[in-house]
Amino acid sequence: MAEAPALDMAGIGKRFPGVVALDDVHLRLAPGKVHALMGENGAGKSTLIKILAGVYRPDTGTIRIAGEQVTLQSPRDALARGIKVVFQEIALIEEFTVAENVFLGEYPVGGAGSIRWDRIRADAAALFDRIGFGVDPAARVRDLPMSQQQMVEIARALAHDARIVVMDEPTSSLTPAEVEQLFAVIRRLTSLGIAVLYVSHKLDEIFAIADTVTVLRDGRHISTRPRSEHSEDSLIHDMIGRRIEALYPRTRGPATDRDILRVENLSAPSGLKNISFHARAGEVVGFFGLMGAGRTELAKAIVGFDPLRAGRITVDGRPLAPHDTATGVALGIGLLTEDRKREGLMLDLPVVQNATLAALGKWARGPFVDFAAERRATQDYVDRFNIRTPSLDQPVRLLSGGNQQKVLIARWLMRGLKVIVVDEPTRGIDVGAKSEIFALIDELAGAGLAVVMMTSEMSELLGLSDRIMVMAGGRITAEFPVATATQEAILNAAIV
């Protein structure tokens, strides 16, 4: 090839305490092409992007931009070298106008160093004209919908003369019409010779926009092929691999017939629309959906964390008070949150206090807590779940993700639950510990709990569930018994 690749990453490795996030990954972007980066959660996509953005530094490997080897010291440095990453979390100053955000950090100034607002407005308007982008440069970012905020970020990339634009799940909060608009902008970028790295796990988008596809799995490079050589099956195969059976040993028996959780016609301000389902004792009901489908919202609504607009939830026939976690817990429903660090753990408190938080009354002796009994109970779970911690007094912050998750599961089991809602149970947990969490979830169902599992990982869904519900846009769009579910059917229902 005559032309040097816009970006050439080779042998990239990155480890975090306890986790190998990337291992010998390579990626090569051609100018004027759209390169898709795919993989399940935890595959290493985000780590790779953050390296490109200058947020993380790789432990090993080299990065070349247009043939020249570089080290990306900081986000500023990456930007200066022509790499613009548009993260899902929009990075704009909400109080500023669109035009000012476009020129953030590089204001045009006059002779005395004063900011030239007239030029900011005019240049922004001219730029928007050029990329066919109909937003008022004088509008405040705070007043814009998400889709337009994203466009502002892309416009900013162009204002900074970016040669490489990385988009992280750019369509997660866009309507189909807005997605079309985004694609038009992407085509405009490539026609200007800009290399686009498009990170997504939505197959239809990949087939619509990408020229080349690279798949990562468990931090490793699996394949890089032209899109034309891929079918949906081959992509899914690359993303998931053949490891489902090995990872998910099923020890529990079949589910019982006894309904424990019933959810009827649930709607909520968070975007849930008319959701009804039930879960039986000993059953794992898996909810699949893409980003923004409403999985976490549903999890939070059923346990009473979020308010409802309409609908009824019963546990063992007894209704839950809406928007009230206390009665939920009292009736035996608990949430294993996707955001362990913020909503699950008290990071600086020891294992024992984290484990016994929901069930402290059990060890009450009058107005006091019987600490010895509390510790004995915790020790039981530490042994049973194989929680690796030097002592019960270790702050949970210092435990690995998998062990933290086990502490949280222990917390709910001590409380004596009937229904446990688990949201992305293996997020941020490395492969080895994942199988232990799967075994625990299997065990929970085996012990007669109804398990409602929210996941965006196909393998987890197929490996653990008895029944699969698919969500899109806040609704349930399909239901399959696991035996008849196929990845294609599930994805089709999720993309609706």
Add this chain to the structure above:
Amino acid sequence: MPPSSDMATRPSALGRLFRRNETALALCLLLLIAVFGVLSDSFLTTRNMTNVLGQAALPLIAATGLALVVIAGEIDVSIGSLFGAVALPLIVVMNVTGSFALGSAAALVFAFAVGAVNGWLVAYVRLNSLIVTLGMLFVLRGLIYLYTGQRAIPDDAMLETFYQIGNGRFLRTLPYPALIAAAVLAVFLWILRYRRFGRQIIAVGGSPEVARLAGYDVARVKFATFVIAALLTAIAGIIMASRQGSAVHVTGIGFEFQVVAAVVLGGVSLAGGIGSLWGVALGVLILAFLANGLGQLNLPTEWQLVITGIIIIAAVTLDESRRRKR
């Protein structure tokens, strides 16, 4: 994008004017002046009006500095003690050298050091700014007491310029402190609008992550706001010493909260990133006219405190509910 959606997200110019916090505050101020004008004969006189402006000048100078700190996402409550403390180097150096310029320089150097310590601890050591500046508030007050032995130190130099700066009036009407405050306000209004540093302050308070991604040195910006706040407080403190003709050990006790109240009343968000100096100026004026008007009506100062407190809470409640409606 159809033009209709643009229309929906953009209110008319008039609508925007009325939605602005500053408009509401200005109306509030006019209403206040009208009410007191009706209730009291002595309120709407030139003498009284210019007096109020003179009284508002000191909190306004300090509030301009504090507003920068708050917009950058931090707080500085040490200004109360600093306001009083700068009188010591000022008066002592003036008494020895007989020079107002040297005295002021000493006061400003002292304030710079205090602001730099505050800013360093908050921006670089990353300590909580409320705690750091609360500590500084105590430290400075303690040092004032130790140095003065809890007595006022009189100004023996008796310089005319020093007297005029706090007590003189331009054309015998407008107090110099009001002119100084207006100049400070104008300079910082300009900086916040037209200098990169000003935009950096707002960006840092709005989102430190975004500011860092844009290449701004977040720590340096925060550090600078603490130094500026201290220097402006020193200017206010120098004027105060001129009025008192001495360094008084109890000067500035509670001043910090008067200033914080004005800043908050002016619509500056304690979470950072939101606020305008016009609002802050109106906040200061509202509190000054309120205190003066209630005084003219011979309401005891105890009631002035109660009413001022209620107005601050009401203003913040209104502002917050408006913000949530969006």
